[in-house]
Amino acid sequence: MRVLFSPEARLEFEDAEAYYEEQQPGLGKRLRADVRQALARIRRWPLCCALETNGIRRLLLSRFPYKLLYAVEADHLYVIAFAHLHREPGYWSKREG
Numbered sequence: 001m002r003v004l005f006s007p008e009a010r011l012e013f014e015d016a017e018a019y020y021e022e023q024q025p026g027l028g029k030r031l032r033a034d035v036r037q038a039l040a041r042i043r044r045w046p047l048c049c050a051l052e053t054n055g056i057r058r059l060l061l062s063r064f065p066y067k068l069l070y071a072v073e074a075d076h077l078y079v080i081a082f083a084h085l086h087r088e089p090g091y092w093s094k095r096e097g
Contacts, residue, residue, distance in 0.1 A: 012081060
């Protein structure tokens with residue numbers, strides 16, 4: 001199943017990747033690898049993650065304090081937000097899924 005990112009989620013991920021790479025060379029690449037593993041998991045088992053709210057599921061990353069918030073659509077997964085676990089909870093809730 002293919003995965004599509006909302007423009008906001010893509011920007012959130014790119015900003016986080018750049019931030020971590022700036023903090024320590026190679027750390028941004030580790031974040032990207034963690035996200036790839038997470039995406040592989042939800043591609044294989046789209047319904048494996050807990051519901052956050054209103055049909056939106058969440059997958060916590062294993063090594064970084066982020067979660068992927070996504071909707072399961074008929075032919076794809078739609079990532080609504082790449083959200084930090086300790087900043088502005090629920091900021092993404094007005095986005096369409």
